[in-house]
Amino acid sequence: QQARAFSPSSHILHNSTAPLATMLFRPVLLAAGLAAVSSVKDECSAIADSSKYDCGVLGTTEDQCTASGCCWAESDTAGVPWCFFKDAPASCFVTTNTSTAAFSDDEIDTMASLFLANINIEGSGGVVAAPDYDTPGGSYYFHWERDGALTMRCLQETGVAADDTQSYMEAYVKWVLKVQADEDPHDQDVRTEPKYMLPGGEVYDGSWCRPQNDGPGLRGTALMIFANTLLASGDSDYVAANLWTADGSLNGGAIKYDLDYVVSGWESNSCDLWEEIQSSDFFWNRITMKKAMLLGADFAKTMGDDATAATYAATAASIDATLYDSHFNGDYVLETTAREKDGAVIVGFNDGFHAADGLFAPTSLEVAKTVAAYNLAFSTEYAINTADTANGLPGILYGRYPGDTYAGGNPWVLTTAALATLFYRGSLDLAAGNLPDADAQAVWADALGEEFPASASAASDLFLRAGDSVMIRLRSHVVADDFHLDEQIDRNTGVQMSAKDLTWSYAEVLNAVTARKAVIDAAATVA
Numbered sequence: 379q380q381a382r383a384f385s386p387s388s389h390i391l392h393n394s395t396a397p398l399a400t401m402l403f404r405p406v407l408l409a410a411g412l413a414a415v416s417s418v419k420d421e422c423s424a425i426a427d428s429s430k431y432d433c434g435v436l437g438t439t440e441d442q443c444t445a446s447g448c449c450w451a452e453s454d455t456a457g458v459p460w461c462f463f464k465d466a467p468a469s470c471f472v473t474t475n476t477s478t479a480a481f482s483d484d485e486i487d488t489m490a491s492l493f494l495a496n497i498n499i500e501g502s503g504g505v506v507a508a509p510d511y512d513t514p515g516g517s518y519y520f521h522w523e524r525d526g527a528l529t530m531r532c533l534q535e536t537g538v539a540a541d542d543t544q545s546y547m548e549a550y551v552k553w554v555l556k557v558q559a560d561e562d563p564h565d566q567d568v569r570t571e572p573k574y575m576l577p578g579g580e581v582y583d584g585s586w587c588r589p590q591n592d593g594p595g596l597r598g599t600a601l602m603i604f605a606n607t608l609l610a611s612g613d614s615d616y617v618a619a620n621l622w623t624a625d626g627s628l629n630g631g632a633i634k635y636d637l638d639y640v641v642s643g644w645e646s647n648s649c650d651l652w653e654e655i656q657s658s659d660f661f662w663n664r665i666t667m668k669k670a671m672l673l674g675a676d677f678a679k680t681m682g683d684d685a686t687a688a689t690y691a692a693t694a695a696s697i698d699a700t701l702y703d704s705h706f707n708g709d710y711v712l713e714t715t716a717r718e719k720d721g722a723v724i725v726g727f728n729d730g731f732h733a734a735d736g737l738f739a740p741t742s743l744e745v746a747k748t749v750a751a752y753n754l755a756f757s758t759e760y761a762i763n764t765a766d767t768a769n770g771l772p773g774i775l776y777g778r779y780p781g782d783t784y785a786g787g788n789p790w791v792l793t794t795a796a797l798a799t800l801f802y803r804g805s806l807d808l809a810a811g812n813l814p815d816a817d818a819q820a821v822w823a824d825a826l827g828e829e830f831p832a833s834a835s836a837a838s839d840l841f842l843r844a845g846d847s848v849m850i851r852l853r854s855h856v857v858a859d860d861f862h863l864d865e866q867i868d869r870n871t872g873v874q875m876s877a878k879d880l881t882w883s884y885a886e887v888l889n890a891v892t893a894r895k896a897v898i899d900a901a902a903t904v905a
Contacts, residue, residue, distance in 0.1 A: 499577050502553060504521040513876055594643070756776050786868070794867075798890040809835065854872075
């Protein structure tokens, strides 16, 4: 506006008493100023969305942003900040110098008890997402298909229920067979419903983000773990009667019915992990479906069904063909083009990894770049991360995604714990002598703030300490609540908030604890 109003000739005519030198110099100053502004704008416009890191807080205005020396550009893409740094900021991630378990055995037992209290509600086999009727998102007293499947997988892989695992799983199988047979009130495949009523198992008939196509694969995976355990103990009758029926009853059995959905539905439109946006190509959905198909192909062979095994293997190959090029952009693995940096990717690295396949292994270059980019994103996103680092706390807290506004947009317990699990898995790989290539090592050194060790054993210790660092920071924010784990941690105060006793939070922390134990046990075996 100032430039359009200014005319050197009219300025001279109307300010005839001003010295001529001054009158001629002012346009030069203004031109220089405009050139500087233009230079800043060019500098900002050259920054790709993938390299934008949040420089503001919720509510920051354009004037406030530019006054702080940062760039401003509005975006329609979720997770891309409008106010962002001109140069990538420093990561707040700090690695502890010595490996130390964040939680004691008694504290783990406390969390395990609280976790189990949310399973098999009133003997129904259902899993409550959280026994909380009053959260920022309403009641969580439902069985979410996704959460339930991940919970029952955790139950088996962590062993927290000990001798009661089979009874919990048999109750869950009854639940699954019941809800698979439900009439769907929304004219969609009932296997893609997000949640069900407790304890009855009726489909939730209110408005919600649906369909959600990741549930069948996740549920099938949990049930295959159970079936393989039963077969190993000689109990094939239960499997044949409930999970994989030779006569086609129960739609082929609880496992086959879910896996058959993946064959036909993996490319369908779906809501994301956080139930906010829709796409037919989410990384989380694709990588967990691929794992389900790979496991399913092996399980079908075990059950003597070679034709179905071939179908599942072919589906896995089709999904695999879409994973790498569509989701690794050279800088990090992205969830979807509508929301690139997303904690669902970190959880997916764990839950969707298949050892025989090896794609996105925990110490790979792709995972290293993703962790490095996400460290930067979440370092600038939350004031509590900066404060924790300044106070000498190692680690970092992760949230759902940069720019999240749900309940104020905060770190989440489950995504933070999933990051720790990823590090522990990397430590176990390294302990087996599997060093990543030089490019990956360089990125990991930047992400973790330490030179990458030359030996596999020292590198394993680095990743063990990285996992411990995350868990130590997480513990500092839950200890005041006697190890009750909620959904979120306030981005400013560090106090837990939102849904109380979230089952998925317990599952991810217990997964991390179990992954750490595997590292320690492996080291003891070598020693």
